Structures are given as structure tokens and as C-alpha cells.
Amino acid sequence: MMYPIQRNTDLPFEIQPEIRILRPSIHARRANLVVKFQDLYGFTVEGNVDDVNVLNEVREKVREQGRVWWAMEANKGANWYLHTYGSSSIALTSSLRFSVLVNAMTLKKLIRKGIPPSLRPKVWFSLSGAAKKKSTVPDSYYNDLTGAVSDKITPATKQIDHDLPRTFPGHPWLDTPEGHAAVRRVLVGYSFRDSDVGYCQGLNYVAAMLLLVMKTEEEAFWMLAVLLENVLVNDCYTDNLSGCHVEQRVFKDLLTQKCPRLSAHLETLGFDVSLVATEWFLCLFSKSLPSETTMRVWDVLFYEGAKVLFNVALAIFKMKEEELLVTYHVGDAIKIIQNTTHHLFDPDDLLTIAFDKINFMTTNLSKQRKKQETVVMAELDQRLRRLNTTKLSVKS
């Protein structure tokens, strides 16, 4: 790895170079049998023959994308993407400033097309701000933190322990004693770093995916920190998930703006889109989308920020707009959505729509969030008061 590994926990898990599957026979093809196979990150996936073919194409595209990135490095230097923002301490000549601007535009486009899995740890770590965050504390921070809290028992650690075997069970590395121990250290460490968050269910999946990508616990930990502290909106995972409630309301408004017909139809059915979107936002799609597709979303998330979640969520509904418009029952609509997300093996199918067809540059997100924050707070407060009334009246 490119970074010094302080704890001897370089993960034994390797990205699968090939999808291990016997070529299905023509009979299997005819019968449209469901086959099980392992995807790029080692997850067992059930799909049909078409899905396997798509995954093979994706693997080829990933390789191609890798060549593009390596060519960029050869052309512009190894860490070219770090020089996209003019660092203010250096007086740049105008020609250099221009190249910085070109780099920034190139980088944004490149990232939307995907960071090759082999470069992901390095690119994520620098572009997300995790490297910077880590550099503000002593080198031994992670080891000191996890060492100091490893024997402590708190409500958070109990819940973490409960969830370890329930985090992607069956995964060839995550679901092993080493995998559990690594996820545990990252989550327990973080629960002490931010006691307001402590442990929130959902973070187990996020931490697990980060470990698979980053390959070292320490980097996974810092990615989790930067994600919760800088990338996402505040309070997504704290106490009553108020941040998550806010994002859901903003999402509903965006859906009404971008797909008014669909939004109206879903409302008629009584289908509150938060029923499905809450999990998307809390697990950052890791429980719904195939792993490489999830990682492609995260590529952009770490570079462009939390608004990316809206792009992707809107794209999922947009993709199935016509089908959803002819459903007449909530259950049918949900099935369509679930089926769609589980089979999005080609990340470009989703991301092309998310970024080329959905544009809310004109929407002032922070203003929207501020507005919804007031509503959410009032609602949660009112609910709490009603429930307390119940308690008292039962007691007396």
C-alpha cells in the first residue's frame, strides 16, 4: 500500500480478479436459471445470465478506466489530482492556474466515470479530506484511541458486538473473526471519538465497505470520520436521526420538482418515498446497490459531497418512472424499486442518469435544508411530548 501501515492489519482480502463462475450452459440460459457468483468485492450475488454478462462487461470497463487513470499519471505526474485547487500559499502563474482549472474539470469528469478499484484508497483518502484530518493529530492517534477503549463496555459497544456477525454475513473476509475484529475496532473507536453519534445501525455496513476499499483499518477509520464530520450533513446518525429526516424531506421536494407526475402518482398510492429512501441515505446505498455500483456512487460522494445522494436517489426513481406510473399499489411500486436497485450491476446505467439527466444546480440545497430543519425539529419535539403524555397517564 502507499501509506505506512501502523497496525499490522493489512487486510487479507483481495479484490477478485475474475468473476468465478462456470459458463452457464445453453440449457441454463434457456431456463433463465438464477446463478450465484462473486462480484468485484467478494459479495455473493444472485442473478441471471444477463447479470453475469453485464458484470463481465463492467470488469472490462473498470480495466479501461484504469488505463485512462494511469495515462493521466504518466502525463501529469503521480499526484496530479491533488493540484486541482490552487493552493493559496503559492503564487501561481496564469498558465499554471489554467492547468489547475483544466485539471479540476478533468478530474470531476473522470471521477464520475469511476475511480479504478486499485487507485480508490489513495484517491479517496486525499480528495475526501481524510488525509488532512489525520494530519492534524499525532500519528499514533488511531492506535492510542483503539488501544485505550478496547476493554470498555458501553451501550454502543454492546450494540456493535451484536451487529458484527450481522454485517454482510457470508462475506469471505468480513464474516471472519479478523473481519469482525477490524470492523469492531473502527466502530468502537469512532463511538468514543464522537459520543453524540456513538453507534448507529447502518454505520456497520458503511465501515465494512470502507474497510474493503481502504484495506487498512486506520484509513477506513479516517474515511468514516471525514464522512460523518465533513461530507454528510450534520446529525444524520445522532440521537433521533434528525439530519436524516431533513434529507428525506428535501429529497421529497426534489422529486416533486424533477418528476412531478411520478411524485403525484406515488402520493396517490400512499407511497411515501422515504419508506425506501431512508435506508439508501443511511447506508449510502451499500445495502441496496451491487458493490461496484455503490463504490461508484461513493467515488463521486467523496469528491462532490452529500448532494450526490439526491442525484442517485432521484435517478433510481427516474429510471423507472414509466413503470411506476402504471402501478396501482404501494407493494408493486416498492417491488419495482427493489428489483431495480438489486440489479443495477452496470454503474453507468445509473450514474449517467444521475449526473447527465438530473440537474438541480438551480436549487439552493442549504436553504432547503434550513427550511426543513425547522419543520423536522418541531415535529420531533411534538411527537416526543405526545409520547411522554402517554407514559404519564398510564402510570397514574
Add this chain to the structure above:
Amino acid sequence: MTWQSANQQQYTSLLFAAKEKPLFSLDRINMATIGHNNLNAKLVLLGDMGAGKSSLVLRFVKGQFLEFQESTIGAAFFSQTLAVNDATVKFEIWDTAGQERYHSLAPMYYRGAAAAIIVYDITSADSFTRAKKWVQELQKQGNPNMVMALAGNKADLEDKRKVTAEEARVYAEENGLFFMETSAKTAANVNDVFHEIAKRLPRAQPTQNPAGMVLVDRPAEGARAASCCS
């Protein structure tokens, strides 16, 4: 409670004819909706983290059991159809996340639900306490005709039992719930809970008080005045 008794076929043709514009004129379809002898019923599972909500659903829907079931985030959706007497009941099941902080999302899932299964783990007294809190909340805020079941899960772990069946039964009776101990692992009583709910769901004629309907005891309104500041 609003009963959507529209003939489903009529509804379908109406919908397809009106494909081009949003269907503002249609009532919301929720709770138990009836078309011929088919009943659609929204059902929600509530209870403490790790009580076995997802395992009960997996057993009921797929007949499977996993020692370690992925933790549910937000909620997961399933559907399953049951034949009861002369009708079929299609359950739309919302299996919710158990962690305390997810509590604030719960109303979205129990809103309009025709039935609820409140699950606790017989080996955890805390989970029983939490189950009681859910019952209180549903009595206060849920659909008043909701059929509620109390399921004491993990009944196979007799040697680790912390909550007696008697205690739970008395509580359930006092609160107008029906009670069963279940084991998603051995499948004991799992289908029975869903069958019993299906049987108790209010049927057609909304003017009559349907047989098996659960009447919910509510705390006397006056009691609130006696308690101090809330």
C-alpha cells in the same frame, strides 16, 4: 378508519385509462383494502434490536432461518399472501429497524397499518419493556382498529428465559392484544401468528362490528389531569 371498498377491477381499469395524468381523484389505498374476497393488509413489525423481527418475517415469507440475519436499516419490505377461510389476505409487511434512535422513523411505517406484531425476545427483560412501550405508542397514535399481536420470540431458548409466558399473557390480555410465543428458528407458531392476524382482520361490511375485532383499552382521559406537568 376509511374503508376502500372499491372493486379492484374497476379501480384498475380506471387507473390504466387515466395513465396520462396524475390520479388525484383516487383515495389513498391503505389499511386493509378489499376487492372481492381479496384483502390487502399493511402489517408492521416493531420491537427491540435483535428480538428477531426479520427472522420471523424470513421464516414466514421464505420458510428459512439464518443464525445471523443482516441488521435492518430503516425498514425492509416483504409481501406474502395467505388463504383464510374464503378469502385471501395479501400482507404487505414492513420489518423495521430495532435500534432506539430509529424510533423516530416508526410512524412512517405504522401509519395506516391494519396490523402490528410487537416482538420481544423471551431471554431479554429489556426487550419486553420495550415491547410494552411500542404497545403504548400504537394505542396512542396508531390506527384504532389495528390488530395487534405480541410475539415472545426465541421460545427455543427455554434455559435462558427471562420473561415468563404468564407475565406476557396477562399483559397482552389487559391490553387487548393476542399473544403467542414463537421461534423463528424452529418455526414454532410463526405461521400461526400471521394466520391469526389474517383471521382477525376486519372484513367487508364496515358498518358492522366485525367478529374478532380487537377493542383497545385506552387509559382514562381523566388520568392525565392527575399527572403533573408533561
